[in-house]
Amino acid sequence: MTRIMVVGGGIGGAAVALGLHKAGFEVTVHEAHPDGGDDAGAFLTLASNGMRALAQLDAAAPVNGLGFPLRTMSVLDEDGRQLATVPLGEHDHAPTRYRCLRRAELGEALRAEVRRRRIPLRHAARLTGLTESSGGVTVRFADGGTAHADLVVGADGLHSAVRSQLDPDGDRPQYAGQRVFYGYTADAPAPSGGPEDRITMIRGSGAAFGYAHSPDGEAYWFARVPGPPASAEELAGTGPDGWREQLLALLRPDRTPAADIVAATTDRLMVTNARHLPPGGRWRGRRTVLLGDAAHAASPATGQGASMALEDAVVLAKALREAGPDGGPSAAAHEAALARYEALRRPRAEQNTVTSARLTASRTDRRSPAGAPPRDSERPAPGVDEELLRLLDWDTPLPPAGLPA
Ligand SMILES: Cc1cc2nc3c(=O)[nH]c(=O)nc-3n(C[C@H](O)[C@H](O)[C@H](O)COP(=O)(O)OP(=O)(O)OC[C@H]3O[C@@H](n4cnc5c(N)ncnc54)[C@H](O)[C@@H]3O)c2cc1C
Structure with missing residues (x-):
């Protein structure tokens, strides 16, 4: 059976481990943090697209027990006047309603689900290097240990060490x-x-x-x-x-x-x-692929980073599932699956980075008109449209290679 190592046990890493396990792969998760995950107490909103992705991984229920739901958003101007009130995402569908929760709680709930499904999860395992070869990928850790897998998923966040290995001359995160x-x-x-x-x-x-x-x-x-x-x-x-x-x-x-x-x-x-990470960097090697912030970190203005990581997790698991988990498909089949994942995810994920940067800049130079209707950042994630629904739906095959998402 194909062995996949997920590096990073945060939101995206835990989620993709659940997806790959559901698809029948042998998965392990290696997380740098000695016990929990890497965060400083922040909260976030999971949008309906993120909640829907979690549902495809059978992981919405534990998350729905955390934080609280959000159904509407009001926008006020600097004088406290209400400019607008708009419904949020799938506001009338409880399981996929927006949710406000602490990032640490979300990560911990997903890691608990990883453990509950008996997926090996190792803490204090910080990746420092990796080497791809025709026989697989060898990973080196800060404690001097090594491990071997057929494929590596780099879900190690904004300052991804996997990304640095894949693309040593690539852009670094910017203020x-x-x-x-x-x-x-x-x-x-x-x-x-x-x-x-x-x-x-x-x-x-x-x-x-x-x-x-x-x-x-x-x-x-x-x-x-x-x-x-x-x-x-x-x-x-x-x-x-x-x-x-x-x-x-x-x-x-x-x-x-x-x-x-x-x-x-x-x-x-x-x-x-x-x-944020400037778009256009390398996402994959022959046996290594990036996901979540490691691939496409955006500034927080659109409030979509975690939801994008969860969407990635579903699409990557589906792409590899279609290459086949049993009997070790050829390296070429793996590589094609990684390419398909990238083709399906890059446009949407990088659009989010660009939109978020634009919104951040429009705030920064303060030229946005007052009294205008809600901006994109105030109306996050317009939709889980039909195309996205099919892409995320666990039982619907991915669109043929070459077609845009
Ligand atoms: C202030 C702020 C507000 C935000 N608000 C929102 C919001 O409202 N909604 C939203 O959707 N998103 C929000 N985000 C973004 C969201 O937090 C991220 O997009 C999301 O956490 C990405 O998940 P990830 O799994 O890719 O990375 P992370 O959650 O960062 O997880 C990466 C994991 O990899 C581990 N790791 C790192 N290096 C290594 C290594 N070398 N070896 C092994 N493991 C390693 C880390 O310990 C960590 O556990 C916000 C971000 C910030 C900074």
């Missing part, structure tokens, strides 16, 4: 022009009026701000602030109090709930520099 603040507080003022299960996006004068209240009253919020990146010294030396004051200075001039929410946030307040 996307915004610092991202995010936090949680149980002490924010209660939301006023409007439907429940709502996320509110504010076009502030100094920051784009978003928040949602969980059913037990905790506010989850983020702010995207244009400007230079936070330096390593700032990131190491500024605590929640310092960040809060910086952000409040930008939010206080506006007449929106944002400043009160941030003022009510004490220690659970974090900052990161938004980064």
